[in-house]
Amino acid sequence: MLTVALSEVGAIDRDRGRISPRVLEYLSSVGVIPHSERAPYWGGAFLAWCAIKSGMVPPVGAGDPAAWERWSDPIAEPIPGCVVVLVGSKPGAAHVGVVVRRHAGRVYVVGGDHGGAVNIQRCEDARIWQVRRPPNIVAQSQPSPQTVDVRVTVDRADGASPVYSQQPFALLAPDDVSGLRASVVAAIAAAAEARPSDERMVAHLAELAAIATAATTREGVESARQQALALIAHP
Numbered sequence: 001m002l003t004v005a006l007s008e009v010g011a012i013d014r015d016r017g018r019i020s021p022r023v024l025e026y027l028s029s030v031g032v033i034p035h036s037e038r039a040p041y042w043g044g045a046f047l048a049w050c051a052i053k054s055g056m057v058p059p060v061g062a063g064d065p066a067a068w069e070r071w072s073d074p075i076a077e078p079i080p081g082c083v084v085v086l087v088g089s090k091p092g093a094a095h096v097g098v099v100v101r102r103h104a105g106r107v108y109v110v111g112g113d114h115g116g117a118v119n120i121q122r123c124e125d126a127r128i129w130q131v132r133r134p135p136n137i138v139a140q141s142q143p144s145p146q147t148v149d150v151r152v153t154v155d156r157a158d159g160a161s162p163v164y165s166q167q168p169f170a171l172l173a174p175d176d177v178s179g180l181r182a183s184v185v186a187a188i189a190a191a192a193e194a195r196p197s198d199e200r201m202v203a204h205l206a207e208l209a210a211i212a213t214a215a216t217t218r219e220g221v222e223s224a225r226q227q228a229l230a231l232i233a234h235p
Helices: 002-007 019-029 044-052 065-070 175-192 197-213 218-233
Strands: 084-088 093-105 106-112 119-124 128-133 148-154 161-173
Touching: 002 044, 002 106, 002 175, 019 044, 044 065, 044 093, 044 106, 065 084, 065 093, 065 128, 065 148, 065 197, 084 106, 093 175, 119 175, 175 197, 175 218, 197 218
Parallel strands: none
Antiparallel strands: 084 093, 084 128, 093 106, 106 119, 148 161
């Protein structure tokens, strides 16, 4: 399910002023046929589509994030590949996605309808409402990350020169290709999020994330990983 979700990163909900064919496909998996040119919330539909593509049966009413609160088995801690139900500004389910990784009190979630697209979102642990384990996911601990320091730009509200600080950029290196792909894409996304004012850097990192997502071999993912490290070390 995680591999399927990651393969869709970059899909958007608009195409020439209308709902994109891909999002219409997601919505059709939960029986929703939009009657306007604006897509309704489709995060739950995206997850249902991923579940079906992975040979699983999504919950009844899967288009609603609350439906995933009762799906499969609950677990105490989020692990890669599990489903998380997230809260918004009000109590109760607001969004759903698949965990890519967890690091430093944050969970990285791939999901649909994140700003009108399928992408990876970094969330605080406090936003986790429910954690559900798909039938084919076995609980396991995450391997120790490799870390390098990256320079993070913090824009000053008064317009003065930016302040630079150091934060760790973690790259997990599990043995399987899908796990490596997931962790590399999440780490690259986190690095891009940490440098929002550096448009050139963000664009390059986005290209590398796309390359890693499309890679089918460990060597291909590793190449994107090394390029990301080199780019961050020598911007």
